[in-house]
Amino acid sequence: MKRFFSFTLIAAALQLGGCSYLKFNHEHEWKGDAASPADRKMSEPASMITPMSEKRETLMATGYAVISIQNHRNPAQQRLLAIRASKLDAYRALTEQVYGQQLDASTTVADMTVMSDTFRARVEGVVYGAVLVSITPVGDDTYETTMSLDRNLVNDLRALYIAHLNSRRR
Numbered sequence: 625m626k627r628f629f630s631f632t633l634i635a636a637a638l639q640l641g642g643c644s645y646l647k648f649n650h651e652h653e654w655k656g657d658a659a660s661p662a663d664r665k666m667s668e669p670a671s672m673i674t675p676m677s678e679k680r681e682t683l684m685a686t687g688y689a690v691i692s693i694q695n696h697r698n699p700a701q702q703r704l705l706a707i708r709a710s711k712l713d714a715y716r717a718l719t720e721q722v723y724g725q726q727l728d729a730s731t732t733v734a735d736m737t738v739m740s741d742t743f744r745a746r747v748e749g750v751v752y753g754a755v756l757v758s759i760t761p762v763g764d765d766t767y768e769t770t771m772s773l774d775r776n777l778v779n780d781l782r783a784l785y786i787a788h789l790n791s792r793r794r
Contacts, residue, residue, distance in 0.1 A: 681774075681775050682772050682773065682774060682775065683718060683721050683722070683772065683773040683775065683778070684757070684770060684771070684772050684773075685714045685715075685717030685718040685720075685721060685770070685771055685772075685773075686714055686717065686768055686769065686770045686771075687709075687710045687711060687712065687713025687714030687715070687716065687717060687768070687769045687771075688710055688713060688762070688766055688767070688768055688769075689705075689706040689707070689708075689709035689710035689713060689766065689767050690706065690765055690766055691703055691706040691765045691766065691767065692765050694706050694709070703767075706766075706767045707759055707767050707769070709767075710759070710767040710768060710769040711756070711759070711769045711771070713769070714769045714770065714771040715751055715754065715771065716747060718751050718754055718771060718773050719747050719748075719749045719751050720747050721773075722749055722751065722773070722778055722781055722782065723747065723748065723749035723782070723785065724747075725745050725746065725747050726745070726746045726747070726748070727743060727744070727745050727746075728743060728744045728746070729741075729742070729743040729744075730742050730743070749781065749785050750781060750784055750785055750788070751773065751781060752777070752781070753773065753774065753777040753781075754771045754772065754773045755771060755772045755773070755774075756769070756770075756771055757770040757771055757772050758770045
């Protein structure tokens with residue numbers, strides 16, 4: 625039963641995280657490029673490896689947090705902690721859009737039967753210049769925070785991150 629619960633929890637986390645990376649977010653969470661495909665330069669080849677951030681003028685990300693599970697007895701403090709947690713979740717979603725996710729997976733097979741199947745997702749990066757768009761209560765027990773990031777900052781963020789990685793290697 626514990627294994628089933630763990631697998632269900634991991635699957636739900638990946639599905640929810642995937643929604644923020646793929647375009648399964650609400651329509652208001654990102655702005656598409658104003659130029660039509662015919663207006664784009666023909667010299668730029670379309671590729672699956674072209675980052676999504678280069679196709680949008682503004683990256684948008686939304687984070688969520690539940691009020692009642694915050695670790696405090698005071699309801700007002702729980703609300704403040706939920707707001708903070710939802711903002712951090714939005715930053716995580718922005719970081720996924722800028723840098724992507726690192727996935728580690730491991731499967732163990734014995735006697736042609738899968739004994740264990742585990743995977744772990746990780747995101748790492750630096751985000752600055754993000755703009756807080758809104759903090760909104762959703763229902764009675766959830767906060768939603770939406771943040772945006774200008775596309776012009778994305779290349780700066782990536783260059784800063786690469787420089788940081790290179791300095792750690794030395």
